[in-house]
Amino acid sequence: MSTLENDNAETHHTSRITTAGLLIALGIIYGDIGTSPLYVMKAIVPGRIDANLVYGGISCVLWTLTLQTTLKYVLLTLNADNNGEGGIFSLYALVRRRGTWLSAVAIIGGAALMADGIITPPISVSSAVEGLEAVYPHLPTVPIVIGILVALFLLQSFGTQIVGKAFGPIMFVWFGMLAVLGIMGILHHPEILKAANPYYAYNLLVNTPGGFWLLGAVFLCTTGAEALYSDLGHCGKGNIRISWIFVKLCLLLNYFGQGAWLVAHQGEELSGRNPFYALMPSWFLLIGIGIATMAAVIASQALITGSFTLVSEAIRLNMWPKVKLNYPTDVKGQLYVPSMNRLLLLGCIGIVLYFQKSEHMEAAYGLAITITMLMTTLLLSMWLQAKKVPMPLVVLFLLVYGLIEGSFLVANLIKFPHGGWVSVAISLCLISVMYVWLRAYYIKRRLTEVVPLATYLDALRELSKDESIPKYSTHLVFMSSAERPTEIESKIIYSIFQKRPKRADIYWFVHVDTTDQPYTMEYSVKELAVDDAYRITFRLGFRVEQKINLYFRKVIEEMVRNKEVDITSRYESLSKQHVTGDFRFVVLEKYLSVENDFPPMEKVIMQAYFYIKQFIASEDKYFGLDTSSVKVEKVPLIISPAQDITLTRIEDQPSPVTAP
Incomplete structure (x- = not known):
């Protein structure tokens, strides 16, 4: 495990009390x-x-x-x-392992905070x-x-x-x-x-x-x-x-x-x-x-x-x-x-x-912000439990601030017909987006098919040496969501071997793992096949900018210095000149296949997810990839295959012969 050399790796807060x-x-x-x-x-x-x-x-x-x-x-x-970081989402990151229901608390609190923030200016x-x-x-x-x-x-x-x-x-x-x-x-x-x-x-x-x-x-x-x-x-x-x-x-x-x-x-x-x-x-x-x-x-x-x-x-x-x-x-x-x-x-x-x-x-x-404060109180009570605070004190804290903030909430309810409904409506819209996005993430993760990578390593070596196939890139980089380094999404295998065979000298699989700490910046490298395939896993905090293109380049530079990999172009004419080979990123974006038969609730969630997604920039921009060397491929997301359809074949009827 290594730590990225980046400014964000420094401690983000000032603990010393100074005039500044x-x-x-x-x-x-x-x-x-x-x-x-x-x-x-x-x-x-x-x-x-x-x-x-x-x-x-x-x-x-x-x-x-x-x-x-x-x-x-x-x-x-x-x-x-x-x-050193605060806020309702930072607090949620501290306690989210104590119950899946806490995600709803964080979503409601965060959405209400953003909604009332529209009225503050x-x-x-x-x-x-x-x-x-x-x-x-x-x-x-x-x-x-x-x-x-x-x-x-x-x-x-x-x-x-x-x-x-x-x-x-x-x-x-x-x-x-x-x-x-x-x-x-x-x-x-x-x-x-x-x-x-x-x-x-x-x-x-x-x-x-x-x-x-x-x-x-x-x-x-x-x-x-x-x-x-x-x-x-x-x-x-x-x-x-x-x-x-x-x-x-x-x-x-x-x-x-x-x-x-x-x-x-x-x-x-x-x-x-x-x-x-x-x-x-x-x-x-x-x-x-x-x-x-x-x-x-x-x-x-x-x-x-x-x-x-x-x-x-x-x-x-x-x-x-x-x-x-x-x-x-x-x-x-x-x-x-x-x-x-x-x-x-x-x-x-x-x-x-x-x-x-x-x-x-x-x-x-003020109507929405009272809800945020109540949600913070709930999350804080879970944090107090995690810190081994005696349960009677935790209950006392919940009762006192539940009563205070509950009173504020009830009193603020009279604002609803006088304009409070505006912040509530905005909150509900934001809650809907957050809920859809989180549920869709878990649905996609559940249905992402992963396969053992070792099964395909020999095939990757063979493809890399097959000169009958035009070379796609010297270095081919795939963004992977597979959490285990020994696995890979079946869609990536399909993209390499079937959609259009992608021959490359070295295959790189990059995975980004978001940590509960705000400013973690670490990475690890696993050699899958000597001089043919590598996996790089970035562990980035939830407040770290996703500059994957920059981070990937720094990792490659360090590997070259350590003589772990040779990135010189393998084209004979370029190799003599010690020219660095080209890198190309491939990002797989899912779309909802028409061949689906799934539960009504999941259908609504995924349809809402893909409807919102069409207004959002593609993932390569989010990851900070160099757009001149990125290929975005669309792959279908099949939640559940459609039920078998029985078609009956009939014999062609001879055309009637018209008498002359």
């Missing part, structure tokens, strides 16, 4: 949760300002950030890292831009919001390496502004600090008519908690935990400051005013709106990058079509998924056009 790491955490980790003060209090107090509502709402926000964000995510969930940018209405009441904000979003998505293909360096300082300014504005508000009405007493939260939820349903609005303060875990690999748990102390303090100061302003104006109608902007002096308003807009763009960027990462992980786990992945810069984790970028852009524009205003988006936001 803390700034990176501010810029990448807290974009979503850091912009929640733009809309949370406006959602909790939508109409007439009531003091009980304000005190109860502030108290609920404080204890939600403490129990949900701090205790569950920052202190507990960050420990469930997969070689519009609501963040809209909330920031709508602050301009305080200065320009008749300004149309929708075109401005769409313009900012379009520019943001167009920039994705260039990567965010340069912009990313500015994220941390900008977010530091943002959080500093939150704290200063909050302190100014608190100084005008210090009594608001009483809201730290959990009694006010209890009073709102239990004694205030309709108070329980305000949990849907309160939940908006912690929607970015899942991003804390998903972005763990960017800067390490130490930097996240230290920076969270500063972030939480700034957030709470601002929430209490907004509460102070609201209490000072109790009895009034909010009438479209945003308590966040109401805290600002008039001379600072435009500056504050500018800073808020930059923070909203950063929050959107974090969600977009997170969606790309989710898709790439889902692909490695066979839960998403093998779409093209680009790596625009050399920064670890820097990823661009063109197809997902287009879908997100269209989804965000659709959200803005449909809802128009941020307050309408608030009515829809």
Whole structure:
């Protein structure tokens, strides 16, 4: 076993606590949760300002950030890292061997996270831009919001390496502004600090008519908690935990400051005013709106990058079509998924056009993310069991957070008719795609016929020496899905010997094995026939880019240096010049044969699979193969042969002779 010499083989996260790491955490980790003060209090107090509502709402926000964000995510969930990486799919990779049903949990959680991610950029940018209405009441904000979003998505293909360096300082300014504005508000009405007493939260939820349903609005303060875990690999748990102390303090100061302003104006109608902007002096308003807009763009960027990462992980786990992945810069984790970028852009524009205003988006936001948090709780309980945590503590964890997140989910259900159905519909579409892709993967694997390779090695040698057949390539490389090195798919044998005999000097069989560790980069070589056939197995982590063409070339170079193989062309004229022989890849793509008779459910799944597949680029692009030297062959996938059909032969009847 060898390790590939590649940058991705390095550890992906920074474990040391540094100033740079803390700034990176501010810029990448807290974009979503850091912009929640733009809309949370406006959602909790939508109409007439009531003091009980304000005190109860502030108290609920404080204890939600403490129990949900701090205790569950920052202190507990960050420990469930997969070689320094976090997120629901990384957590699933850690525990998936404990039950096949866990794949459904991961699919539901991942799909819901991506679905709510489509609403996050519009609501963040809209909330920031709508602050301009305080200065320009008749300004149309929708075109401005769409313009900012379009520019943001167009920039994705260039990567965010340069912009990313500015994220941390900008977010530091943002959080500093939150704290200063909050302190100014608190100084005008210090009594608001009483809201730290959990009694006010209890009073709102239990004694205030309709108070329980305000949990849907309160939940908006912690929607970015899942991003804390998903972005763990960017800067390490130490930097996240230290920076969270500063972030939480700034957030709470601002929430209490907004509460102070609201209490000072109790009895009034909010009438479209945003308590966040109401805290600002008039001379600072435009500056504050500018800073808020930059923070909203950063929050959107974090969600977009997170969606790309989710898709790439889902692909490695066979839960998403093998779409093209680009790596625009050399920064670890820097990823661009063109197809997902287009879908997100269209989804965000659709959200803005449909809802128009941020307050309408608030009515829809948060429903899907509560489902993600519940799924994370289930997976985390399995991880706690794997870590030998006493069962009573695991049950207590499940009960406490099942109750908290279950309450948030029930409260958020009232958002369904007000736009919450949008995120649920998107979630269901994504769940359907993931389910179809995973089931189809297992169906194809079950029905892939493999044969002992040793049976055909002599025939390969004979074919290689048969000069009566035109040489197809000096080196012929097949992508193989057979897991055992002693076996090969029957379709590959058919392609070599029958479809069109493919004579080559050396046959290479390449297999890619995706590991549960995120950044594994290893390979092994097995000599099947001396100087005639080899098998290379790559063990790549689920976050590693599939550059098979590059990796294969590096392996060949190492084998040549070790004198394990001679890749010089065997054409007599070229051999004298020591010219390297040509390499040609063959990728076999399956299609659904019409000669099938299979169970109705599998039929629906496979038809859906192949319907989606026609919109996806071929697998050679996913594997990063050189398109000039790749042959893609279509082979039928026969799930079950059609039942025998009996045909009856009849004798030809003589044509009637017409009398002259």
